[in-house]
Amino acid sequence: MAKFSIIGCGLIGKKRSLAIEALGHQVSGLYDIHSESAQSLKQILKSDVTVADSAERAIQTSDYVVVATANNALAENASTAMRLGRHVLIEKPCGRNPEELMALLELQQQVGTDLKIRAGFNHRFHPAIRKAIEIARSGQIGPIMFMRARYGHGARVGYDREWRAKKEVAGGGEWLDQGSHLIDLSRCFAGDFEHAIAYSDNFFWDMEVDDNTFAILKTSSGIVSHLHASCTEWKNMFSLEVYGKIGKLDLNGLGGSYGPETLTHYKMKPEMGPPDREVFEFSGADESWQLEIDHWLEGSSEGANLDDALKCCESVFQCYEWSRKNNPAKYDVRAQVQYR
Numbered sequence: 001m002a003k004f005s006i007i008g009c010g011l012i013g014k015k016r017s018l019a020i021e022a023l024g025h026q027v028s029g030l031y032d033i034h035s036e037s038a039q040s041l042k043q044i045l046k047s048d049v050t051v052a053d054s055a056e057r058a059i060q061t062s063d064y065v066v067v068a069t070a071n072n073a074l075a076e077n078a079s080t081a082m083r084l085g086r087h088v089l090i091e092k093p094c095g096r097n098p099e100e101l102m103a104l105l106e107l108q109q110q111v112g113t114d115l116k117i118r119a120g121f122n123h124r125f126h127p128a129i130r131k132a133i134e135i136a137r138s139g140q141i142g143p144i145m146f147m148r149a150r151y152g153h154g155a156r157v158g159y160d161r162e163w164r165a166k167k168e169v170a171g172g173g174e175w176l177d178q179g180s181h182l183i184d185l186s187r188c189f190a191g192d193f194e195h196a197i198a199y200s201d202n203f204f205w206d207m208e209v210d211d212n213t214f215a216i217l218k219t220s221s222g223i224v225s226h227l228h229a230s231c232t233e234w235k236n237m238f239s240l241e242v243y244g245k246i247g248k249l250d251l252n253g254l255g256g257s258y259g260p261e262t263l264t265h266y267k268m269k270p271e272m273g274p275p276d277r278e279v280f281e282f283s284g285a286d287e288s289w290q291l292e293i294d295h296w297l298e299g300s301s302e303g304a305n306l307d308d309a310l311k312c313c314e315s316v317f318q319c320y321e322w323s324r325k326n327n328p329a330k331y332d333v334r335a336q337v338q339y340r
Contacts, residue, residue, distance in 0.1 A: 002297060003062035005029035005086075007055050007077045008069035009037040012091055012120075014044075016066045019289035021046055029061030033073075059084055064297070067091060068120075071176075072169045075100040082111050089296055091120040093180045094309040096171025098317055101310040108306060118296045119309035121184045123254070125288035125295070125302075128263040129185065131280055132242065132249045135265055136189055141244025146224040147186055149240040151178045152233025153257075155205065159231065165207035173209030175200055176316050179229035182240075183312045184304060186217065186225040189242050192311055193217040193225070198319030199327055204232045215319045247275070255286050 002025045006013045009032040017027050027047040030038040031054065038051045052058035055077050059065050065081040067074055068091045075095040081088045082104075095101045108117050123129060135141065152174075163169045164177060175198075187193070198215035205211045211232055217225045236257045242249040248266040253259035261282040266275040295303045 001025050002064055003028040004064045004066060005031070005058045005062040005081075006041070007031050007058060007065060007067045007081075008073070008091075009034075009041040010068065013037075013066070013068040014041055015289050016068055016089075016120075016293070017041060017045055019293050020066075022290055023293060025293075029058035031055045031058035033069075056080055056084070059086055063087060065089070066120075070163045070169050071096050071171050075104055078104060078117075079107055082107055082115060082117065085111070085115065087116040087296070089118045089120050089293075090306075090309070092184070092304075092309065093171070093176050093313055093316070094119050094306065095313065096176075098310060098313050101306065101313050105306050105310060116296060116299055117306055118292075119304040119306055120292065121181065121304040121308070122288040122292045123181045123185060124188065124304065125291035126254060126261060126286070127282040128251050128253075128261045128280065129188075129240075131263055132240075132251055133188055135249060136242060136244070140265070140267075141242065141247030141249060143245050144189055144223055145243050145245060146226065147189060147240070147242050148226045149182045149186065150228045150230070150233075151182050151238050152228070152230035153178070153236045154234040155211075155231045160205045160207040165205065165209060167208040170209055172316060172320065173200070173202065173207070173213075174211050174229045174231045175213035175215070175319060176209075176313075177229070178231075179213055179215075179227065179316060180312050182227045182229055183217070183225075183315050184308065185240060186227065187308070187311065190219050190223040190225060191221070192219060193315050194220050196315060196318045196322055197326075198323045200320055200323040201327075210320075213319060213323075217315060217319075255282075 029050050031052045032038040042049045059081050065086045065088045067077045078090045195218040200210040200213040202211045212230045215227045238254045238258045240251040246268045250264040253261045255261050263280040265278045
């Protein structure tokens with residue numbers, strides 16, 4: 001049985017804690033800058049948990065550390081855990097910008113390769129996505145030509161006053177938040193992206209960071225990924241389409257408020273025309289959090305590492321930079337909308 005510390009006891013810290021206990025492991029230490037959050041999480045856990053008065057003291061109770069704080073504290077707390085010789089899983093995006101990610105990679109090299117350092121991209125472990133990656137890598141859809149993906153939620157009243165709306169804390173907006181998942185998943189199918197064009201803005205929410213980003217990313221081999229991340233998607237949704245030369249993979253939903261998780265494999269016929277199709281439906285609880293923890297413990301390469309997180313973050317900021325340079329006159333509809 002492994003012992004884990006949770007640094008950051010909000011929604012994701014709670015999900016990680018419950019996943020750890022479901023796997024039969026122990027949450028031994030909790031820390032949050034808002035002590036009431038740590039105390040609330042302690043009340044729902046079965047483990048004998050210490051609520052520490054500092055991140056460092058919580059980290060010292062275990063061998064494994066999950067860092068699930070706001071973005072401005074991810075790199076700092078991960079660095080502390082790494083220097084203390086702990087295995088660390090850092091929730092995406094692992095930092096506010098590429099510079100923070102590069103510093104973590106340099107530190108990882110200094111502390112040695114024995115430590116298991118992972119980036120928390122749990123979407124890789126959703127069953128529809130795992131099945132889609134398996135089909136694509138087996139060659140059943142042929143060489144990949146391009147992808148199209150959308151991911152969005154509708155936020156909530158007061159969203160523009162939360163930490164995600166503050167650039168200094170979050171580092172970026174929706175593109176760095178849900179958009180990071182879209183880029184990471186696209187990389188799982190296509191590899192590294194070298195070119196990007198994008199438009200980012202806050203169309204609805206009166207905040208310092210983007211609420212929508214539209215981007216086109218391209219690999220050196222010519223694979224294109226067309227992505228849209230949004231927090232003005234009034235009905236939560238997830239859609240990922242992977243187009244190959246002899247087939248297509250169409251993923252929809254993530255369970256819960258995002259709808260049932262399904263994968264449709266379209267198979268081109270020799271004579272073309274309407275394709276054959278095979279539909280995979282996945283129901284039940286979201287086990288991606290448990291699977292990611294399990295693979296982290298095993299040292300599996302299926303999960304994301306810091307290099308993956310850095311390349312993802314670099315693509316995010318390449319898109320932000322392109323948008324800044326090429327869209328000097330921002331389209332702004334906020335003056336036309338009165339929101340209560």
